[in-house]
Amino acid sequence: MKNEIKKRFEWIKLYETTGNTGVVCLRYGITRPTLRKWVEGFKESGIDGLSELRNK
Template sequence: MSEPVMDREVRRRLAVLRHVEEVTGNVAMTCRYFGISRPTYYTWLRRYETEGVDGLRERSRRPRTSPTATRAEVIEKIIHLRQHYHFGPDKIRMYLERYHDIKISKSGVWRILKRLDMCRLPASQRYKRHDRRWERYEKQRPGHHV
């Protein structure tokens, strides 16, 4: 891979590795000079030796697995209860615990609904206060008969 095509971070890491080989020959001095730790240097060196220049690229820090993530079946039940029964997070939590023996927190249900953009019900399905729920009929003048 040519030098101009590589991104800035790869060039910097390659410069650190070359500085040890060509200039000082001392890892500790080079790490102090560039402001990195020695384990970081050895990580870059190991990747460079096994993968070449591509090993010096930035990698994702996202975990490969999430063992404590909510199972897909539970998420499907939450979606079903929200879409068909218009339950809120607390009622969904209570329903899952009572009828399916699934323990999940109210905030966990809310985070799942928020992630799926289902945290707010449509205006036609939201709770309305009792005084605004019905439009009251009033006669046009007192004593008017229907």
């Protein structure tokens, strides 16, 4: 698994654990729209949904 996908998967896991977008965004220095984009991609396509190519 590529580093970018691993990072995104960590964001998803923390979000699923806490249910708190703000905590995830503060910890990882990302915006809420960014987190939403990857959460939706993961829900739709699993790990494949975390690929940059998939979301262009």
